[in-house]
Amino acid sequence: MILSRESRRLRRRKMEERIFRALMAVSILIVIGCLVLIVGTIIWKGLPAMSLSMITQIPKGGYYLGKEGGILNAIIGSLYLASGATVLAILFSLPVVLYINVYTKKRSRLASLTRFSFDVLWGIPSIVYGAFGFIIMVFFGLRASLLAGILAVALLEFPIMSRAADEVIRMVPRELLEASYSLGATRLETALKVVVRQCLPGLLTAVLIAFGRGIGDAASVLFTAGFTDRIPTSLLEPAATLPLAIFFQLGTPFPEVQQRAYASAAILTVLILIISLVARGLGKRYTRHIIK
């Protein structure tokens, strides 16, 4: 009697287990399915509209009304902008991350405050960076330009890069630093020669992640970089970007131009895929060098 009640209960428990396993399977399929669906849709819709002139020409007059041309201006603009922003972000990010890992003690207040700030900065929406970039731009009397866009995107990339770099550098065993000091190296030498070298692939991954974010972000450049059909030749000229080009093309009432938006979206997606593949490859290589 008691036994049968218990075995009935066991059946119910195993049923519950199966139901939740099924729900989990469904969930993970949804997550994976979403990525496949998104990339698939974009490529599938984008390919037919793709043409060589899309990536080799700048817009001719009336491009946004359906006339000839391409979005080379936006591709180059995005590359300029993301590269500039990434370089700027490295200049700020690397010293900070090295400082909190090499110069401070293990349980330093400053280090944890800085990490906390990076976490918080990382959470700030890109549109807010855009608005803040705009304020800086106006404050210095600049117009919407490549430079202002670079500033805004650099702000956006700064926490992303720093967090990723910090994660890598934190893995360096403290003993390795001590070994370096015991050979008479200064902290700076240790930071640059030991830490940076040991972590180089990981740091490159961090840089690439930030670069990928920078190239794909629209909200931060909306106020700051402006938009133009030409390829910028100086920092003070406005610059087109790929995400905004997609946004504007999609916003036109002309189906042909909307098609081009899909093609541009496919270009951006492929670009991002390549960047993350390279970043992942570097990351893989990095794990081989980890001293455990």
Added chain:
Amino acid sequence: MLVLTCVPAFLVLLILVGLFVRARPILAEKPFFSLLFSSAWSPLKGDFGLFPFIMGTLWVTFVSLVLAVPVSLLTAVFLSEYAPRSVREFTKPIIDLLAGLPSVIYGVWGVLLVVPLVGRIIAPFFGVTSSGYTVLAGGIVLAIMIFPTIISVSLEVFSSIPYQMREASLSLGATKWETVRHVVLKKGLQGIIAAIVLGLSRAFGETMAVLMVVGNIPRLPRSVFDGGYPLPALLANNYGEMMSVPLYDAALMLAAAVLLLVVLFFNVLARLILVRVERRAA
């Protein structure tokens, strides 16, 4: 280097102060809370009530959380407790990629697929006519965008729970799911809340993708099949004209400041919880 190290902490404050300074003109005219809770939005008449936009943001965020939380948590549980190593290794890059896709791409995809889905299938199913550019469409797109945040933070939380604690539950004859429910989810509860709050604040500030599918109607949404107009979209849509109308740019900067305040609040909250969780695990 020391000086540079102080930059991140000050940057947060600097951004906040900067936005509020620029919002001062409008705050001088009208009290802060009446701006927050007024529904009148007509910049030309000088009415800058942010309430419809705040509600638009809340609606979209809410819908996205309802959709994303169960899926993300179940996925995280699966990956941390059930999946063999190979599946985990295979899925991690996919989640990273999902996090790395630009929001414009999500927007384009939303326009191509989600909007018609809502307009032609889901809304008629509920007997509603709708263009598809709705709170629901925004919520669906956003949900997918916050999957990676909730999943990866939850995974970190689960991995901080000692394996031996699961063993203890299993050795008492509990099934795997019972162990998950009574031990992993319970022990990780705070961390899970933090993960959800982080996802929430991500959703709160997401701009382009939502803007492209949500309809941008400055009215209070009454159902998920109404269009909405979230705060970030308001900012993004009006960047061009804001210099020409008096007080307009101050109102927008106020909107940005409000957005930032809310996001900061949630972020700081979530991070404090996570720091505590981490410290306890160590």
Added chain:
Amino acid sequence: MEIRPHLSVQNLNVYFDQLRILKDVSIDIPDHKITVIIGPSGCGKTTLLKSLNRLLDPLDGVRVEGRVLVDNVDIYDPRTEVTEVRKKMGLLSQRPQPLPMSIYDNVAYGPRIHNHVDKKRLGEVVEQYLRMAGLWEEVKDRLGEPASRLSVGQQQRLCLARGLAVGPEIILGDEPTSALDPQSSQNVERRLIELKEEYTVIVVTHILRQAKRIADYIAFLYLGELVEHGPAAEVFANPRDPRMRAYLTGEIS
């Protein structure tokens, strides 16, 4: 009629990826005795213990060959219900692992999962097993407090009560005193000696003196191989294998 021990290991091999952790281990565990598994660290003691209630299953890359018979049923038979196997054994781990809930709920965890017990009965069950683990007097006024607030020694006895409450036949201890102070260790050892009247006890330890204090039966593992096993008095008095002798004299540890 032949009396078969209710726990018997036959030709057990365990692999982690390519590494062979246990090599062809066969042993009958005597009922109602304390069997102590000794050997140098990293020789597979814990693996052997965990293979007895299939706690190796969830680990990646583990392969088990051979048979473990509990009451003449092979626990690695696919038809065997793993939760039933585990229910027959209570586990004490190296560090006590109280579940994230109250003292009361920790002990009630097993009974609640396995059968509906009404509130009053459950209260009695909890008290009974807390008494058996010698913890009742110390916690009876604070049953609702989180178990994590107990001292480590108390936590280990709570884990014992929790394991007993499922109604096992066998108690497994994986170096159950290694995290405890001498007094708590003594307390736990005493409980184990009391419990062998009703249960079969298997303890892994690397402390030779502890083995001498509590063991009725000894199994000596060396690099994954079961080198020697037999009644404790015999093995300690006349170790047959030179490696066992070396271990006893402290040449290897």
